[in-house]
Amino acid sequence: xxxxxQLFLLAWGTLVGLDLVSVPQMMIARPLVAGPIAGxxxxxxxxxxxxxxLFELFQLDILPMGATRYPEYGxxxxxxxxxxxxxxxxxxxxxxxxxxGLITAMVGGLTLHAIRVLNxxxxxxxxxxxxxxxxxxxxxxxxxxxxxxxARAAFVTAxxxxxxxxxxxxxxxTLPPRGVTFLNVAAVGAALAAGTxxxxxxxxxxxxxxxxxxxxxxxVVVAWLR
Amino acid sequence: MAAVSPTxxxxxxxxxxLLRLFTVQGSWNYERMQGVGMGVAEEPLLRDLRGANxxxxxxxxxxxxxxxxNAHPYLCGLAVGATARAEHDGVPGEQVERLRAALCGPLxxxxxxxxxxxxxxxxxxxxLIGVAFGLGFPAIxxxxxxxxxxxxxxxWWALRAGWAYGARVAMALREPVLQRxxxxxxxxxxxxxxVALPVVVRYLSGGFVGWSRGLLAVAxxxxxxxxxxxxxxxxxxxxxxxLLAVAxLAGGLxx
Numbered sequence: 001x002x003x004x005x006q007l008f009l010l011a012w013g014t015l016v017g018l019d020l021v022s023v024p025q026m027m028i029a030r031p032l033v034a035g036p037i038a039g040x041x042x043x044x045x046x047x048x049x050x051x052x053x054l055f056e057l058f059q060l061d062i063l064p065m066g067a068t069r070y071p072e073y074g075x076x077x078x079x080x081x082x083x084x085x086x087x088x089x090x091x092x093x094x095x096x097x098x099x100x101g102l103i104t105a106m107v108g109g110l111t112l113h114a115i116r117v118l119n120x121x122x123x124x125x126x127x128x129x130x131x132x133x134x135x136x137x138x139x140x141x142x143x144x145x146x147x148x149x150x151a152r153a154a155f156v157t158a159x160x161x162x163x164x165x166x167x168x169x170x171x172x173x174t175l176p177p178r179g180v181t182f183l184n185v186a187a188v189g190a191a192l193a194a195g196t197x198x199x200x201x202x203x204x205x206x207x208x209x210x211x212x213x214x215x216x217x218x219x220v221v222v223a224w225l226r
Numbered sequence: 227m228a229a230v231s232p233t234x235x236x237x238x239x240x241x242x243x244l245l246r247l248f249t250v251q252g253s254w255n256y257e258r259m260q261g262v263g264m265g266v267a268e269e270p271l272l273r274d275l276r277g278a279n280x281x282x283x284x285x286x287x288x289x290x291x292x293x294x295x296n297a298h299p300y301l302c303g304l305a306v307g308a309t310a311r312a313e314h315d316g317v318p319g320e321q322v323e324r325l326r327a328a329l330c331g332p333l334x335x336x337x338x339x340x341x342x343x344x345x346x347x348x349x350x351x352x353x354l355i356g357v358a359f360g361l362g363f364p365a366i367x368x369x370x371x372x373x374x375x376x377x378x379x380x381x382w383w384a385l386r387a388g389w390a391y392g393a394r395v396a397m398a399l400r401e402p403v404l405q406r407x408x409x410x411x412x413x414x415x416x417x418x419x420x421v422a423l424p425v426v427v428r429y430l431s432g433g434f435v436g437w438s439r440g441l442l443a444v445a446x447x448x449x450x451x452x453x454x455x456x457x458x459x460x461x462x463x464x465x466x467x468x469l470l471a472v473a474x475l476a477g478g479l480x481x
Contacts, residue, residue: 024248025299026374027346032353036366049357052366053426056354060419061453061462063342065334067256067296071463091433099470102463109463119255123262130262130292133285135269138292142266145253179477181434185442186473187466188430193449194462196423200450201457202343203416211413215420222421223428226359 001042001086008041009078010157016074017153021064021112022146029074031055038081050090051080051097054187057195058105063202067116072108072156076101079160086168095183096175098191100167104160111152119145239270243306244385246270250302258294264302265292271310271389287313290322297330298337300380305329307388308395317393325393332399336408341380344411349373351418358422358429445469 012034020029027033032052039048055077062070080101087093122141123130129137175183203212250263268291275284290309297305305326312322349369356365387398398404427446434442449469453460 021254022249022252025251026377027370030350030369032350032357033366033370036363040363045363049362049366050430053354053357053430056350057426058462058466060347060350063338065338065342067259071461094433095470095473098466099474102466102470105463106467116255119253120257123253123255123257130265131289133288135288138262138265138269138288142249142253142262145255145262146249149252175477178480179474181438182473182477183470185434185438185445186469188434189442189445189449190462190466190469192423192427192430192446193453194466195426196446196450197453197457198462199347199416199419199423200454202347203412208412208416211416212420215417215422216424217420218417219421219424223424226428 001082005041006161009038009082009161010154012037012041013075013078013157013160014150014154016078017072017108017156018146018150020072020074020153022149029072031059031073031077034074034077035081038078039085042081042085044081044085047084047090047093048081050094051077051084051101054094054098054191055080055101055105057191058102061194061198069113070109071102071105072112073101073105075108075153075157075160076105078157079104079164082161082164083167086164087172091184092180095180095185095187096167096171098187099183100160100163103163104156107159108156111156115145115149115152118148238310238389239273240307240385240389242270243267243310244303244382247303247306247381247385251299258292259296260299260302261292261295264295264306265289267302268306268310271306272313275313283313286319287322290319290326293323293326295326295330297333298341300341300377301333301337301384303381303385304333304388304395304398307385307390308392309388311389311392315392321393325395329395332396336399336404340404340408340411341377344408344415345376346373347415348411348418349376351415351422354422355418355425358425 016029016034019026035052035055036045036048039045055073059073064070080097083100084090084093084097087096122144126137126141199212203209246267250260250267253262254260265288269288272284272287272291275287278284295305309322309326312325349372353365353369356368388395391398431439431442449465453462453465
């Protein structure tokens, strides 16, 4: 993979990571968006779409409420698409992509916590100026924090792409066909389980569950008719 | 406290305030949560106060604006508009603080139900169906556009309503459209994601044949049961990593 392509992926992953919490939350951080664009950068949209769908199911397991800690699936999807593309096709790269993506998502979650701690320290240091209503200190704190989050997002993407590179180097082509199938089954099975369990948690046991059941039945019919 | 009537400014800089609201979580932290971002967003609406009391009113209002706040990011504008208007109306500082504190819970809960558990999974579910049906990029583009039409409209409504109602902002939350949207979003989300899941199963399982398809069904069904049973401790991420580790081990041993 050329350096240009890697840099484009890094830039895209950074934008995606920044969108998750800081600016502007327009949902380019959703795997369903991050994946296909990463695929387009690599000239392989279908693989981006497939991994985007896979990680979107993992994303359904998350409710980003208040101070909750959660994994970051946007840059993770970018890294996953990079691995899967290098494997040559979806069948060969889906499981490996999921493995790299999930590890990257975990790293992303840890960095989100770290950045919140760093922001809290910066705010604590500026308490006197903030209590005096100093507009310039307020703006500087805010802009610096956004810059810090951009650096964090770039770091997470770089870690993901680094992991992708190591995986390509040492695991690509070495797994036996049965091992590849096992990894693919695990990736898709876990994604479906996470998406379904996350939705069930959201829906609850009340009237929403009846709507969910009606939806599943309709979906089965639609899928069967196609 | 000297009051500056809102009528002294015929056109409050709501547009600039809205732009800043897109960054409201940029400095999210465990001490003030969205507080700093709220202060930054509110600042353009407070500039009219700079002339009052030699700037004391402005600085005091700005300091209050940057205090602790936590709500749904898309609805922060309601609190920004309401508190800025209250400051202009000369409402005492302690009352403005109480207003902010009182808005955290309702705005958080409303936004979570309306957006995180409603509009977002609905539009994402529709996009998943679109991709599974082979629409590709147009489905993704449709998701980004449709989702953000709702997103920006909600932010704009919140800011305008907050500025219009001021300290009586609770009335804005009782608007019938909002009540109806909240009531409908839950069932609509449940139905759309319900449709999406089997369609996506078919899309993702297309490459599996024979025994691997059976194994996939067992992994997915077992995973749902395990995640539901251990929902307080087990997350989708941990389950995914554990299953991939087992799969890698099995694949290595059983060549």
